[in-house]
Amino acid sequence: HDKCKKVLGFADAWPSEISCSKAVGTEKGDCKVILRLQLRHERVSVLEQFQQLEIWLERKLKDALSLSAYPTHGAAVLGNVKGNSDAINCKQRLKRGKTATVFLAGPNVEKLPKGHKCGDILLGSVTYCSSDANLMGVGKKPGGFPLRYIVGTAPLPEKSSTKDDGASEDEEVSAEEKMQEEILKLKCSSLEKLMSSAVKSKETESDEPNAAATEKTKFEVLYEKLVAEHPTHLPLLLIGLKYYDDEKRRSDNLARVIQACDNIMSRVDENEMAMHYGVAHDKDDPSVKKKCKDVDEKKVLLVEALARRARAAADAEGDGNVISFEGAMKHLRKWVPDVDSSAKYAVLALEKDKRAQRTGLVLKLLDKLLKTDDATTGSICVLSRKKLWERKIEVLRELHYD
Numbered sequence: 001h002d003k004c005k006k007v008l009g010f011a012d013a014w015p016s017e018i019s020c021s022k023a024v025g026t027e028k029g030d031c032k033v034i035l036r037l038q039l040r041h042e043r044v045s046v047l048e049q050f051q052q053l054e055i056w057l058e059r060k061l062k063d064a065l066s067l068s069a070y071p072t073h074g075a076a077v078l079g080n081v082k083g084n085s086d087a088i089n090c091k092q093r094l095k096r097g098k099t100a101t102v103f104l105a106g107p108n109v110e111k112l113p114k115g116h117k118c119g120d121i122l123l124g125s126v127t128y129c130s131s132d133a134n135l136m137g138v139g140k141k142p143g144g145f146p147l148r149y150i151v152g153t154a155p156l157p158e159k160s161s162t163k164d165d166g167a168s169e170d171e172e173v174s175a176e177e178k179m180q181e182e183i184l185k186l187k188c189s190s191l192e193k194l195m196s197s198a199v200k201s202k203e204t205e206s207d208e209p210n211a212a213a214t215e216k217t218k219f220e221v222l223y224e225k226l227v228a229e230h231p232t233h234l235p236l237l238l239i240g241l242k243y244y245d246d247e248k249r250r251s252d253n254l255a256r257v258i259q260a261c262d263n264i265m266s267r268v269d270e271n272e273m274a275m276h277y278g279v280a281h282d283k284d285d286p287s288v289k290k291k292c293k294d295v296d297e298k299k300v301l302l303v304e305a306l307a308r309r310a311r312a313a314a315d316a317e318g319d320g321n322v323i324s325f326e327g328a329m330k331h332l333r334k335w336v337p338d339v340d341s342s343a344k345y346a347v348l349a350l351e352k353d354k355r356a357q358r359t360g361l362v363l364k365l366l367d368k369l370l371k372t373d374d375a376t377t378g379s380i381c382v383l384s385r386k387k388l389w390e391r392k393i394e395v396l397r398e399l400h401y402d
Contacts, residue, residue, distance in 0.1 A: 001034055004385065008033065058123075061113055065122065067104045067149075076103035091130075102128070106149055120151040187226060188236055194219050195243050219243060234301045237264050245308050247381075254316040258323060261309035268302045270334075299335065306332040307345055307380045314351050325351065343369065347381040350391070359395055366392045 001007045002020075009018035020033055035055065041047050070076040071092070092100050104126070113122075125144030223240050230236055241260040244253040276295050281288050310328035317325060329352060332339055339345045340352065346369060353361040370388050383391075 001036075003032055003034065061122070065107050065111060065124070067107060067126075067147075070103045070105060071101075073103055076105045079105055104147075106152075109155060112151060116151050118151055118153045122149040122151065124148070184230060184233065184236075188233075188239060191219070191222060191226065191236075191239055194222065195239060232267055234264060234267060234298065237267070238301055238304065241305065241308060245312065245380075250312070251315070254312050257312040258309055258316065261305045261312070264301060264305040265309075268298055270302070273299060273302075303332070303335050304380065306335065307339075307348065310348055311351070311380060314348075325355070344379040346379060347383065359398055363392065363395050363399075366395065 008020055009016075011018065037053070039047060039050055068076075068079070094100055124147045126147045127140045127144040129140040131140060223236075223243070226233075226236055227240070237260065241257065241264065244250065244260060245257045250257060273295060276292075281292055283289050283292065306328070309323070310325060310332055313323040313328045314325040316323070329339070329348065332345075332348075336342070336345070340349050342349075346365065349365060350362055353359075353365070366388055369383065370385065370392070
Protein backbone atom coordinates (compact mmCIF):
# COMPACT_ATOMS: atom_id res chain seq x y z
CA HIS A 1 0.00 0.00 0.00
CA ASP A 2 1.02 3.63 -0.30
CA LYS A 3 1.63 6.05 2.56
CA CYS A 4 -2.07 6.89 2.63
CA LYS A 5 -2.88 3.23 3.45
CA LYS A 6 -4.43 2.73 0.02
CA VAL A 7 -4.08 -0.91 -1.03
CA LEU A 8 -2.21 -1.31 -4.32
CA GLY A 9 -2.23 -5.10 -4.57
CA PHE A 10 -1.71 -8.49 -2.97
CA ALA A 11 0.68 -11.34 -3.75
CA ASP A 12 1.46 -14.80 -2.43
CA ALA A 13 4.42 -17.15 -2.80
CA TRP A 14 4.14 -16.73 -6.60
CA PRO A 15 3.77 -12.94 -6.95
CA SER A 16 2.19 -11.25 -9.91
CA GLU A 17 2.83 -7.79 -11.30
CA ILE A 18 1.48 -4.86 -9.26
CA SER A 19 1.26 -1.40 -10.82
CA CYS A 20 1.47 1.89 -8.93
CA SER A 21 -0.56 4.88 -10.04
CA LYS A 22 1.07 8.26 -10.59
CA ALA A 23 -0.85 9.66 -7.63
CA VAL A 24 1.42 7.64 -5.34
CA GLY A 25 4.46 9.58 -6.54
CA THR A 26 5.96 12.65 -4.96
CA GLU A 27 6.75 16.03 -6.54
CA LYS A 28 10.02 14.60 -7.88
CA GLY A 29 8.24 11.66 -9.48
CA ASP A 30 9.47 9.09 -6.98
CA CYS A 31 7.04 6.34 -6.03
CA LYS A 32 6.82 5.46 -2.33
CA VAL A 33 5.31 2.07 -1.57
CA ILE A 34 5.19 0.16 1.74
CA LEU A 35 5.65 -3.61 1.49
CA ARG A 36 4.39 -5.93 4.22
CA LEU A 37 5.18 -9.65 4.44
CA GLN A 38 3.07 -11.92 6.64
CA LEU A 39 4.52 -15.18 7.97
CA ARG A 40 2.69 -17.56 10.29
CA HIS A 41 4.10 -20.29 12.50
CA GLU A 42 3.22 -21.82 15.84
CA ARG A 43 6.70 -21.22 17.30
CA VAL A 44 8.01 -17.73 17.90
CA SER A 45 11.62 -18.94 17.73
CA VAL A 46 11.11 -19.91 14.11
CA LEU A 47 9.60 -16.55 13.22
CA GLU A 48 12.50 -14.72 14.85
CA GLN A 49 14.83 -16.32 12.30
CA PHE A 50 13.04 -14.39 9.56
CA GLN A 51 13.38 -10.92 11.07
CA GLN A 52 16.17 -10.05 8.61
CA LEU A 53 15.04 -10.93 5.11
CA GLU A 54 16.11 -9.69 1.70
CA ILE A 55 13.53 -8.48 -0.79
CA TRP A 56 13.90 -9.20 -4.49
CA LEU A 57 12.09 -6.57 -6.57
CA GLU A 58 11.62 -6.56 -10.32
CA ARG A 59 10.42 -3.44 -12.09
CA LYS A 60 10.35 -2.18 -15.64
CA LEU A 61 12.73 0.56 -16.69
CA LYS A 62 11.19 3.83 -17.76
CA ASP A 63 13.52 4.04 -20.77
CA ALA A 64 15.30 1.15 -22.47
CA LEU A 65 19.10 1.02 -22.35
CA SER A 66 21.14 0.23 -25.44
CA LEU A 67 24.52 -1.49 -25.29
CA SER A 68 27.29 -1.05 -27.84
CA ALA A 69 28.86 -4.09 -29.55
CA TYR A 70 32.53 -4.35 -30.56
CA PRO A 71 34.53 -6.98 -32.48
CA THR A 72 37.56 -6.91 -30.16
CA HIS A 73 38.21 -6.58 -26.44
CA GLY A 74 40.39 -3.52 -26.98
CA ALA A 75 37.66 -1.75 -28.91
CA ALA A 76 35.18 -2.44 -26.11
CA VAL A 77 37.58 -0.96 -23.56
CA LEU A 78 38.04 2.21 -25.62
CA GLY A 79 34.31 2.48 -26.15
CA ASN A 80 32.82 5.14 -28.40
CA VAL A 81 36.00 7.16 -28.46
CA LYS A 82 36.29 9.54 -31.38
CA GLY A 83 38.62 8.07 -33.98
CA ASN A 84 38.07 4.47 -32.88
CA SER A 85 37.27 2.82 -36.19
CA ASP A 86 36.59 -0.58 -34.62
CA ALA A 87 33.38 0.77 -33.09
CA ILE A 88 31.64 0.79 -36.48
CA ASN A 89 33.06 -2.45 -37.94
CA CYS A 90 31.19 -4.94 -35.75
CA LYS A 91 28.91 -6.31 -38.46
CA GLN A 92 30.21 -9.52 -40.02
CA ARG A 93 28.90 -12.00 -42.58
CA LEU A 94 29.36 -15.56 -41.36
CA LYS A 95 29.17 -18.76 -43.34
CA ARG A 96 27.51 -21.88 -42.03
CA GLY A 97 29.56 -23.42 -39.22
CA LYS A 98 31.67 -20.32 -38.60
CA THR A 99 31.73 -18.43 -35.28
CA ALA A 100 32.61 -14.91 -34.20
CA THR A 101 33.17 -13.22 -30.86
CA VAL A 102 31.28 -10.08 -29.92
CA PHE A 103 32.12 -7.88 -26.93
CA LEU A 104 29.38 -5.79 -25.31
CA ALA A 105 30.23 -2.67 -23.32
CA GLY A 106 28.15 -1.58 -20.36
CA PRO A 107 26.19 1.70 -20.39
CA ASN A 108 27.58 4.91 -18.99
CA VAL A 109 26.83 5.70 -15.35
CA GLU A 110 24.74 8.71 -16.41
CA LYS A 111 22.41 6.45 -18.43
CA LEU A 112 21.72 3.99 -15.61
CA PRO A 113 18.26 4.22 -14.01
CA LYS A 114 17.80 6.64 -11.15
CA GLY A 115 18.40 5.15 -7.72
CA HIS A 116 20.56 2.26 -8.96
CA LYS A 117 22.89 0.56 -6.51
CA CYS A 118 25.85 -1.74 -6.73
CA GLY A 119 24.67 -5.30 -7.33
CA ASP A 120 21.44 -4.41 -9.13
CA ILE A 121 20.77 -6.65 -12.13
CA LEU A 122 19.39 -5.25 -15.39
CA LEU A 123 17.65 -7.85 -17.55
CA GLY A 124 17.18 -7.58 -21.28
CA SER A 125 17.65 -9.37 -24.59
CA VAL A 126 20.07 -9.34 -27.50
CA THR A 127 19.80 -10.49 -31.13
CA TYR A 128 22.77 -11.39 -33.31
CA CYS A 129 21.22 -11.55 -36.77
CA SER A 130 19.92 -8.79 -38.98
CA SER A 131 16.72 -9.28 -40.92
CA ASP A 132 16.80 -9.98 -44.63
CA ALA A 133 14.00 -8.72 -46.85
CA ASN A 134 14.53 -11.62 -49.29
CA LEU A 135 13.74 -14.21 -46.63
CA MET A 136 10.46 -15.02 -44.95
CA GLY A 137 10.11 -14.15 -41.29
CA VAL A 138 12.05 -11.77 -39.11
CA GLY A 139 15.34 -13.61 -39.63
CA LYS A 140 16.19 -13.66 -35.92
CA LYS A 141 15.18 -15.50 -32.79
CA PRO A 142 11.85 -14.18 -31.46
CA GLY A 143 12.44 -12.36 -28.21
CA GLY A 144 16.20 -12.58 -28.63
CA PHE A 145 18.66 -14.21 -26.27
CA PRO A 146 18.60 -13.37 -22.55
CA LEU A 147 21.08 -10.77 -21.40
CA ARG A 148 21.83 -9.41 -17.95
CA TYR A 149 24.07 -6.62 -16.69
CA ILE A 150 25.21 -6.34 -13.06
CA VAL A 151 25.66 -2.75 -11.89
CA GLY A 152 29.12 -2.17 -10.47
CA THR A 153 30.41 0.25 -7.89
CA ALA A 154 29.99 3.97 -8.46
CA PRO A 155 33.11 5.81 -9.65
CA LEU A 156 34.99 7.67 -6.97
CA PRO A 157 34.53 11.46 -7.07
CA GLU A 158 37.53 13.47 -8.09
CA LYS A 159 39.35 14.94 -5.14
CA SER A 160 39.51 18.70 -5.46
CA SER A 161 42.30 20.63 -3.89
CA THR A 162 41.00 22.40 -0.80
CA LYS A 163 44.07 24.52 -0.34
CA ASP A 164 45.87 26.78 -2.78
CA ASP A 165 49.56 26.07 -3.26
CA GLY A 166 50.36 29.73 -2.86
CA ALA A 167 48.26 30.27 0.23
CA SER A 168 50.02 31.95 3.10
CA GLU A 169 50.50 30.19 6.42
CA ASP A 170 48.32 32.63 8.33
CA GLU A 171 45.32 31.69 6.16
CA GLU A 172 45.62 28.00 7.00
CA VAL A 173 43.33 26.78 9.75
CA SER A 174 45.32 25.43 12.66
CA ALA A 175 44.67 22.03 14.16
CA GLU A 176 43.38 23.63 17.34
CA GLU A 177 40.82 25.72 15.45
CA LYS A 178 39.65 22.65 13.56
CA MET A 179 39.23 20.79 16.82
CA GLN A 180 37.21 23.67 18.30
CA GLU A 181 34.95 23.70 15.23
CA GLU A 182 34.34 19.96 15.51
CA ILE A 183 33.58 20.28 19.23
CA LEU A 184 31.06 23.05 18.50
CA LYS A 185 29.41 20.93 15.80
CA LEU A 186 29.14 18.05 18.25
CA LYS A 187 27.57 20.32 20.87
CA CYS A 188 25.03 21.60 18.34
CA SER A 189 24.21 18.05 17.28
CA SER A 190 23.65 17.02 20.91
CA LEU A 191 21.50 20.10 21.44
CA GLU A 192 19.32 19.15 18.46
CA LYS A 193 18.81 15.66 19.91
CA LEU A 194 17.84 17.21 23.23
CA MET A 195 15.40 19.47 21.39
CA SER A 196 13.80 16.44 19.71
CA SER A 197 13.44 14.63 23.02
CA ALA A 198 11.93 17.77 24.56
CA VAL A 199 9.32 17.88 21.78
CA LYS A 200 8.42 14.21 22.33
CA SER A 201 8.14 14.70 26.07
CA LYS A 202 5.93 17.73 25.43
CA GLU A 203 3.54 15.48 23.50
CA THR A 204 3.20 13.21 26.55
CA GLU A 205 2.87 16.09 28.97
CA SER A 206 -0.44 14.81 30.28
CA ASP A 207 1.22 11.59 31.44
CA GLU A 208 4.48 13.03 32.79
CA PRO A 209 4.19 16.79 33.22
CA ASN A 210 7.24 17.17 35.43
CA ALA A 211 9.49 15.28 33.02
CA ALA A 212 8.43 17.50 30.12
CA ALA A 213 9.19 20.66 32.07
CA THR A 214 12.56 19.26 33.12
CA GLU A 215 13.54 18.48 29.53
CA LYS A 216 12.53 21.94 28.40
CA THR A 217 14.58 23.55 31.17
CA LYS A 218 17.59 21.43 30.28
CA PHE A 219 17.47 22.59 26.69
CA GLU A 220 17.10 26.26 27.54
CA VAL A 221 19.93 26.15 30.09
CA LEU A 222 22.34 24.47 27.67
CA TYR A 223 21.23 26.67 24.77
CA GLU A 224 21.73 29.91 26.69
CA LYS A 225 25.12 28.69 27.88
CA LEU A 226 26.28 27.89 24.34
CA VAL A 227 24.92 31.18 22.97
CA ALA A 228 26.87 33.06 25.63
CA GLU A 229 30.04 31.28 24.48
CA HIS A 230 29.32 31.53 20.73
CA PRO A 231 26.91 34.44 20.15
CA THR A 232 27.63 34.68 16.40
CA HIS A 233 27.34 31.00 15.46
CA LEU A 234 24.36 30.97 13.08
CA PRO A 235 23.59 27.21 13.14
CA LEU A 236 23.35 27.42 16.94
CA LEU A 237 20.97 30.38 16.74
CA LEU A 238 18.83 28.49 14.22
CA ILE A 239 18.47 25.57 16.65
CA GLY A 240 17.03 27.93 19.24
CA LEU A 241 14.70 29.42 16.63
CA LYS A 242 13.37 25.98 15.67
CA TYR A 243 12.87 25.14 19.34
CA TYR A 244 10.69 28.16 20.10
CA ASP A 245 8.94 27.94 16.70
CA ASP A 246 7.82 24.36 17.33
CA GLU A 247 4.08 23.77 16.94
CA LYS A 248 3.74 22.70 20.57
CA ARG A 249 5.04 25.95 22.04
CA ARG A 250 5.13 28.67 19.35
CA SER A 251 1.74 30.18 20.26
CA ASP A 252 3.15 31.29 23.62
CA ASN A 253 6.52 32.38 22.22
CA LEU A 254 5.73 34.36 19.05
CA ALA A 255 7.60 37.41 20.32
CA ARG A 256 10.58 35.24 21.16
CA VAL A 257 10.46 33.65 17.70
CA ILE A 258 10.56 37.06 16.03
CA GLN A 259 13.39 38.10 18.33
CA ALA A 260 15.37 34.97 17.40
CA CYS A 261 14.81 35.70 13.69
CA ASP A 262 15.97 39.29 14.13
CA ASN A 263 19.05 38.04 15.96
CA ILE A 264 20.02 35.84 13.01
CA MET A 265 19.31 38.61 10.51
CA SER A 266 21.52 41.03 12.44
CA ARG A 267 24.43 38.58 12.15
CA VAL A 268 24.21 38.49 8.34
CA ASP A 269 25.33 41.42 6.19
CA GLU A 270 22.70 41.36 3.44
CA ASN A 271 24.36 44.13 1.43
CA GLU A 272 27.63 42.21 1.31
CA MET A 273 25.74 39.05 0.36
CA ALA A 274 23.91 40.87 -2.45
CA MET A 275 27.23 42.16 -3.79
CA HIS A 276 28.61 38.62 -3.69
CA TYR A 277 25.78 37.19 -5.79
CA GLY A 278 25.89 40.15 -8.17
CA VAL A 279 29.15 39.09 -9.83
CA ALA A 280 30.55 35.86 -11.26
CA HIS A 281 33.21 33.98 -9.32
CA ASP A 282 36.08 31.73 -10.31
CA LYS A 283 35.00 28.40 -8.81
CA ASP A 284 38.38 26.85 -9.65
CA ASP A 285 40.09 29.05 -7.06
CA PRO A 286 40.01 27.13 -3.73
CA SER A 287 39.77 30.29 -1.61
CA VAL A 288 36.91 31.66 -3.73
CA LYS A 289 35.18 28.29 -3.69
CA LYS A 290 35.34 28.17 0.11
CA LYS A 291 33.97 31.70 0.38
CA CYS A 292 31.09 30.89 -1.97
CA LYS A 293 30.24 27.85 0.15
CA ASP A 294 30.18 29.95 3.33
CA VAL A 295 27.96 32.59 1.71
CA ASP A 296 25.56 29.91 0.41
CA GLU A 297 25.26 28.44 3.91
CA LYS A 298 24.56 31.89 5.36
CA LYS A 299 21.89 32.48 2.73
CA VAL A 300 20.10 29.23 3.63
CA LEU A 301 20.02 30.24 7.30
CA LEU A 302 18.90 33.78 6.46
CA VAL A 303 16.06 32.59 4.21
CA GLU A 304 14.76 30.18 6.86
CA ALA A 305 14.86 32.94 9.48
CA LEU A 306 12.97 35.31 7.15
CA ALA A 307 10.34 32.66 6.37
CA ARG A 308 9.75 31.80 10.02
CA ARG A 309 9.65 35.52 10.82
CA ALA A 310 6.89 36.04 8.23
CA ARG A 311 4.83 33.18 9.64
CA ALA A 312 5.24 34.42 13.20
CA ALA A 313 4.32 37.94 12.09
CA ALA A 314 1.08 36.64 10.57
CA ASP A 315 0.09 34.90 13.81
CA ALA A 316 1.21 37.78 16.06
CA GLU A 317 -0.64 40.60 14.29
CA GLY A 318 -3.08 42.36 16.55
CA ASP A 319 -0.90 41.85 19.62
CA GLY A 320 0.84 45.20 19.30
CA ASN A 321 3.56 43.72 17.10
CA VAL A 322 5.34 46.27 14.89
CA ILE A 323 6.15 43.69 12.20
CA SER A 324 3.55 43.25 9.47
CA PHE A 325 3.07 40.09 7.47
CA GLU A 326 3.22 41.97 4.17
CA GLY A 327 6.51 43.64 5.13
CA ALA A 328 8.03 40.34 6.21
CA MET A 329 6.96 38.69 2.94
CA LYS A 330 8.41 41.57 0.93
CA HIS A 331 11.74 41.09 2.70
CA LEU A 332 11.63 37.34 2.03
CA ARG A 333 10.97 37.83 -1.72
CA LYS A 334 14.29 39.65 -2.04
CA TRP A 335 16.02 36.30 -1.60
CA VAL A 336 13.28 33.87 -2.69
CA PRO A 337 11.44 35.25 -5.74
CA ASP A 338 9.36 32.06 -6.17
CA VAL A 339 8.13 31.99 -2.58
CA ASP A 340 4.49 31.90 -3.76
CA SER A 341 4.97 28.77 -5.90
CA SER A 342 7.37 26.76 -3.72
CA ALA A 343 5.92 23.93 -1.62
CA LYS A 344 8.52 24.70 1.05
CA TYR A 345 6.70 27.96 1.83
CA ALA A 346 3.17 26.68 1.19
CA VAL A 347 1.95 27.86 4.59
CA LEU A 348 2.96 31.43 3.68
CA ALA A 349 1.32 31.25 0.25
CA LEU A 350 -1.91 29.99 1.83
CA GLU A 351 -1.85 32.83 4.35
CA LYS A 352 -1.19 35.45 1.65
CA ASP A 353 -4.03 34.27 -0.60
CA LYS A 354 -6.38 33.96 2.38
CA ARG A 355 -5.71 37.57 3.39
CA ALA A 356 -6.30 38.71 -0.19
CA GLN A 357 -9.60 36.74 -0.20
CA ARG A 358 -8.43 34.68 -3.16
CA THR A 359 -10.28 31.58 -2.01
CA GLY A 360 -9.97 29.87 -5.39
CA LEU A 361 -6.17 30.04 -5.30
CA VAL A 362 -6.18 28.67 -1.75
CA LEU A 363 -8.31 25.72 -2.86
CA LYS A 364 -6.10 25.15 -5.91
CA LEU A 365 -2.93 25.07 -3.80
CA LEU A 366 -4.51 22.70 -1.28
CA ASP A 367 -5.51 20.31 -4.07
CA LYS A 368 -1.95 20.43 -5.43
CA LEU A 369 -0.47 19.59 -2.03
CA LEU A 370 -2.94 16.74 -1.49
CA LYS A 371 -1.94 15.05 -4.76
CA THR A 372 1.50 14.09 -3.46
CA ASP A 373 2.68 12.54 -0.23
CA ASP A 374 4.94 14.60 2.04
CA ALA A 375 4.62 17.65 -0.22
CA THR A 376 5.68 20.00 2.59
CA THR A 377 8.48 17.83 4.01
CA GLY A 378 11.47 19.99 4.86
CA SER A 379 9.42 23.18 4.91
CA ILE A 380 9.17 25.70 7.75
CA CYS A 381 5.79 24.18 8.64
CA VAL A 382 5.02 20.57 7.78
CA LEU A 383 1.35 20.29 6.83
CA SER A 384 0.04 16.78 7.34
CA ARG A 385 -2.72 15.42 5.13
CA LYS A 386 -5.10 15.80 8.06
CA LYS A 387 -4.30 19.52 8.34
CA LEU A 388 -4.61 19.97 4.58
CA TRP A 389 -8.03 18.31 4.55
CA GLU A 390 -9.17 20.43 7.50
CA ARG A 391 -8.13 23.58 5.63
CA LYS A 392 -9.84 22.39 2.46
CA ILE A 393 -13.08 21.68 4.35
CA GLU A 394 -12.91 25.16 5.85
CA VAL A 395 -12.46 26.72 2.39
CA LEU A 396 -15.33 24.69 0.93
CA ARG A 397 -17.58 25.88 3.74
CA GLU A 398 -16.64 29.47 2.96
CA LEU A 399 -17.67 28.80 -0.64
CA HIS A 400 -20.98 27.36 0.68
CA TYR A 401 -20.32 23.81 -0.49
CA ASP A 402 -22.27 21.14 1.37
